[in-house]
Amino acid sequence: MVYQNLLIETRGPIQYIVINRESKLNALNKDTLYELHIALGDALHNKEVGGVIITGAGPKAFVAGADIAEFKGLDVNGARNLAHENQRNIFNVIENFSKPVVAAINGFALGGGLELAMACHIRIASDNAKMGLPEVTLGLIPGYGGTQRLTKLVGKSRAFEMILTAEMITAAEAYQLGLVNHVVSQDRLISKAEEIINKILKNAPLAVAAAITAINAAGDNATNGFDTEIVEFAKCFATADSKEGIAAFLAKRKPAFKGK
Numbered sequence: 001m002v003y004q005n006l007l008i009e010t011r012g013p014i015q016y017i018v019i020n021r022e023s024k025l026n027a028l029n030k031d032t033l034y035e036l037h038i039a040l041g042d043a044l045h046n047k048e049v050g051g052v053i054i055t056g057a058g059p060k061a062f063v064a065g066a067d068i069a070e071f072k073g074l075d076v077n078g079a080r081n082l083a084h085e086n087q088r089n090i091f092n093v094i095e096n097f098s099k100p101v102v103a104a105i106n107g108f109a110l111g112g113g114l115e116l117a118m119a120c121h122i123r124i125a126s127d128n129a130k131m132g133l134p135e136v137t138l139g140l141i142p143g144y145g146g147t148q149r150l151t152k153l154v155g156k157s158r159a160f161e162m163i164l165t166a167e168m169i170t171a172a173e174a175y176q177l178g179l180v181n182h183v184v185s186q187d188r189l190i191s192k193a194e195e196i197i198n199k200i201l202k203n204a205p206l207a208v209a210a211a212i213t214a215i216n217a218a219g220d221n222a223t224n225g226f227d228t229e230i231v232e233f234a235k236c237f238a239t240a241d242s243k244e245g246i247a248a249f250l251a252k253r254k255p256a257f258k259g260k
């Protein structure tokens with residue numbers, strides 16, 4: 001497959017997946033999500049690949065979220081399908097990947113970008129990175145597992161604050177919350193991610209895969225939570241406020257929400 005929105009490189013046992021839409025801060029549009037699904041399948045089935053590093057192209061963004069332009073005109077059914085299919089085909093696939101997946105967060109990780117990073121097993125951030133789930137500023141909520149994974153990673157009270165205020169946090173704050181495992185300078189980001197994957201690859205692959213399955217099973221009562229998120233995410237698309245939030249972002253103006 002020739003990728004238009006990803007750069008794929010295999011060096012030794014590591015597969016690098018680089019989200020490559022720098023002019024849109026690597027926002028996840030439909031095509032990119034489809035390519036990501038294919039690339040993950042390839043990495044899973046390729047016996048030469050021991051682990052995966054996901055990062056974003058350029059110095060500014062890991063992924064600045066789902067592509068907001070594609071939310072325009074989405075109705076409740078379309079939104080439900082979007083969230084359901086991408087959760088199942090990408091975000092849950094990463095979480096349950098039998099090989100280690102490390103997010104190298106090289107800049108903004110917002111909305112779907114932070115959700116992508118949170119689906120990975122380990123997160124390394126560069127010191128310029130900023131993270132957040134700003135969906136409520138668009139009249140929406142996270143739809144790719146964010147309400148569930150953030151709550152698991154940082155606890156309910158921090159998740160409430162981050163999601164309800166929509167504020168971004170710095171890499172240093174994310175480290176304090178346990179949201180990222182390490183913070184390094186941007187020039188050391190990939191080598192730090194490689195260092196961790198290489199440590200893991202010294203260990204027994206089947207045991208690593210079993211440990212991933214077992215760790216994911218910890219407190220696994222999330223199935224209903226993910227379903228709830230899909231339903232609530234989709235319902236947002238029936239509101240006038242979501243149309244206003246999306247239109248305002250695209251027109252580069254402040255939204256005027258009416259609670260409808």
Ligand code: COA
Pocket residue numbers: 023024025027064065066067068069108110111112134135
């Ligand atoms: N979807 C679609 N396009 C996006 C995007 C997204 N999530 N995030 C950024 N872009 C686009 C911008 O529209 C702009 O495109 P243009 O040059 O064609 O106008 C380009 O990427 C650069 O972004 P810009 O906003 O000009 O950069 P900035 O440095 O001023 O601000 C951010 C950076 C990350 C703060 C800002 O882009 C932003 O708030 N993005 C949306 C974040 C978000 O709400 N994500 C959750 C989506 S559910």
